[in-house]
Amino acid sequence: MNTVSQPLATGFGFPEGPRWRDGLLWFSDHHDGLVRALDREGCVVEQFAVPGNPSGLGWLPDGDLVVVSMANRCLYRRQWGELVPYADLSGVHPAASNDMVVDPLGRAWVGNIGFDYFSGEAPRSTCIARVDRAGRVVAAADDLHCPNGAVVTADGATLIVAESFARRLTAFAIAADGSLGQRRLWADLGQQLPDGICLDAEGHIWVAIPLSQAVLRLAPGGEVVERVTTENGNPYACVLGGEDGRSLYICCAPDHVPAATREGRGGRIDVARVTVPGAGSP
Secondary structure (H helix, E strand, O other): OEEEOEEEEEEEOOEEEEEEEOOEEEEEEHHHOEEEEEOOOOOEEEEEEOOOOEEEEEEOOOOOEEEEEOOOOEEEEEEOOEEEEEEEOOOOOOOOEEEEEEOOOOOEEEEEOOOOHHHOOOOOOEEEEEEOOOOOEEEEEEEEOOEEEEEEOOOOOEEEEEEHHHOEEEEEEEOOOOOEEEEEEEEEOOOOOOOOEEEEOOOOEEEEEHHHOEEEEEOOEOOEEEEEEOOOOEEEEEEEEOOOOOEEEEEEEOOOOHHHHHHHOOEEEEEEEOOOOEOOEO
16 A cells, blocks of 8 residues: 655754654754754644754653753753753764764664765764663664664563664563563564654554655565655654554655755645554653
């Protein structure tokens, strides 16, 4: 099945890392340095600045929001409306930190680009970091090629990561102590470069494919069973939300280069209705 998404809100720089919580769609506007929240009509109802450009978002069990700072390679925690340092990722992330998923136990799984992409540095593998509740940081798994969007299954037993530059989704078993094991290929994307992902209640994954202007619903193993096309915009991330969990929100922009997106203000949030609701984290 192929459907076309519809714009919900426009005029942003580069929206990324969407999350649905308590009736609001939260996302990071990378190139504006802001985290924003939209209501169901697409109106901005809250926003705040994050040093070093925000990326992945999540919530701890006590309700505090945590956000990745890409350039500062750290996590900030928002307490009583103020940002405070939460975890320093610079010891495990050699380059810009990126997307993140927070599981129900409050553990944050944070990816990074792994090299200086915009300066033309040669690609190299990197790790995904685990940040425990006390802010302790460990390298949870290495030899990953730009670990990007990530999900944790509803039972908390599996972490699935989009490796953008390996063009695949990789799954790990999560042990009780938070260590990762049993690495396996979840889906081979061929020539498609995956970015943000989200999980549904049937165990399928929606994957944003920027260069194809499409978000694909994949069955385990990689079969494409559904497609949402984003006309005149590249999709960089997605999340299932809305009152029934069946609204697929998509972060779109015409390009990922900061100067181009800030000038044109072409970033937008699209939405498409789907049949299977979201599940797991985020």
